[in-house]
Amino acid sequence: METIVGKDINEALAFLEAGEVVAIPTETVYGLAANGLNESAIIKIFEAKGRPLSNPLILHFSSQSAILPYVTDFPPSLNKLALAFWPGPLTLLLNKTDLVPPLITAGLDRVAVRVPAHPLLQKLLKKSSFPLAAPSANLYGMISPTQSKHVYQQLKNKIPYILDGGECENGIESTIVGLENEQVVVYRLGSISIEKLAAILRYTPTIKNHSENQPLTSGMVKHHYAPKTPIAYLKNDFVFQSDSNSGFILLKDNRPEIPTSQKFILSESGNLEEAAKNLYGAMYQMDDQNFDQLYVEKLEEIGLGLSINDRLNRATKKFED
Ligand code: TXA
Ligand code: MG
Numbered sequence: 118m119e120t121i122v123g124k125d126i127n128e129a130l131a132f133l134e135a136g137e138v139v140a141i142p143t144e145t146v147y148g149l150a151a152n153g154l155n156e157s158a159i160i161k162i163f164e165a166k167g168r169p170l171s172n173p174l175i176l177h178f179s180s181q182s183a184i185l186p187y188v189t190d191f192p193p194s195l196n197k198l199a200l201a202f203w204p205g206p207l208t209l210l211l212n213k214t215d216l217v218p219p220l221i222t223a224g225l226d227r228v229a230v231r232v233p234a235h236p237l238l239q240k241l242l243k244k245s246s247f248p249l250a251a252p253s254a255n256l257y258g259m260i261s262p263t264q265s266k267h268v269y270q271q272l273k274n275k276i277p278y279i280l281d282g283g284e285c286e287n288g289i290e291s292t293i294v295g296l297e298n299e300q301v302v303v304y305r306l307g308s309i310s311i312e313k314l315a316a317i318l319r320y321t322p323t324i325k326n327h328s329e330n331q332p333l334t335s336g337m338v339k340h341h342y343a344p345k346t347p348i349a350y351l352k353n354d355f356v357f358q359s360d361s362n363s364g365f366i367l368l369k370d371n372r373p374e375i376p377t378s379q380k381f382i383l384s385e386s387g388n389l390e391e392a393a394k395n396l397y398g399a400m401y402q403m404d405d406q407n408f409d410q411l412y413v414e415k416l417e418e419i420g421l422g423l424s425i426n427d428r429l430n431r432a433t434k435k436f437e438d
Contacts (some may be wrong), residue, residue: 120272121187122265122279124287129280133158133245138165140254140268142282145206145308146261146397147264147268148251149276159220159250159411165275167257173223174250175208175291176230179242184230187216192296194318201317205285206308210295221250231291237282238325253290253323260342260432263288263397270401288394289424306380307423308393321393326427335430342428343435344404348411357414364408366399368416369391376437379408389421396425400432417430 120127129139133150136158141150149166151158154175163170178184181199183190188211191199195209212226221229230248230289233239242249254268255259262268265281272279294305294314303311303323315321351365359372365372365380369387372380381399403411413429416422 131276131332138276139277144235144286147254149254150249153248153250171223176248178248203232206291208291208293259402262399306427310355310420341431343432344400346404347436349413351414362409364403364411366413393421
């Protein structure tokens with residue numbers, strides 16, 4: 118199948134209505150979407166991604182009110198977060214009704230829902246008569262795409278259409294939260310920092326990102342988000358050897374001894390939002406340059422630094438096992 122890359126929401130919608138899988142832009146990362154109510158379409162997402170059926174999918178809606186038929190209730194504290202952050206990079210786990218196909222939740226009682234902010238996707242969702250099921254549009258275990266060309270690299274000839282919405286604004290996935298004993302719990306660190314959640318909730322939510330009990334989410338697999346080139350954290354006492362064929366991903370340009378061709382600066386000013394936006398693109402670009410080894414700087418664990426480090430922990434972990 119020839120993959121078309123375009124900006125036509127009507128063409129994208131026609132494929133979705135025909136039960137096909139289409140890559141869509143969101144403000145976090147590109148998603149691999151299908152009609153979330155059509156089981157044979159949903160299956161195609163798992164096939165294209167090479168993802169196990171045991172790993173549930175997020176349903177994307179145009180508005181909070183569109184979600185209501187699919188959930189049994191909307192607890193006040195999660196409603197507060199929805200009001201504060203939707204449309205935007207927040208995913209809520211809510212108790213599902215029978216309208217949600219079991220394939221979406223992998224048999225779990227809760228369904229993951231989100232109202233994305235990307236304007237092109239908003240238009241598509243408003244025209245669509247069904248919610249869109251969509252995981253990130255990467256092959257299972259690989260780096261999430263933040264540009265249409267990243268999707269094309271991995272999924273060309275596997276899907277009919279990539280809706281090109283430019284570079285993703287946030288660059289890392291949505292923050293996933295749910296309730297346990299009436300307290301908000303964060304299941305995946307993401308584009309909305311813990312500090313921002315805490316400001317709305319007036320308490321700091323517990324983080325259950327690192328699966329203590331069971332791996333609820335694919336981001337919880339120990340290694341994930343990984344390039345093909347071995348990648349490790351840059352140690353503080355690291356000394357650059359000019360004859361090495363290594364690539365470096367740095368927050369700021371604090372290593373003048375490393376030639377420009379061997380480094381990617383995530384944010385000249387050290388801004389963490391900008392760093393998050395550039396992170397996966399940096400990993401793709403550095404992975405394509407035939408370096409023997411990549412090094413990445415661990416960030417300070419405040420704001421999005423915590424979310425970025427979470428992804429880096431998993432990317433580097435792959436090469437430690
Ligand atoms: O930013 C995002 O959330 C992007 C864009 C495309 O919306 N999507 C995304 O989907 O990152 P995915 O499938 O790559 O990651 C969603 C995570 C998965 O790890 C999945 O296991 C978890 O959410 N998840 C989905 N439904 C769940 C559920 N019912 N209970 C627990 N975890 C769930
Ligand atoms: Mg993913």
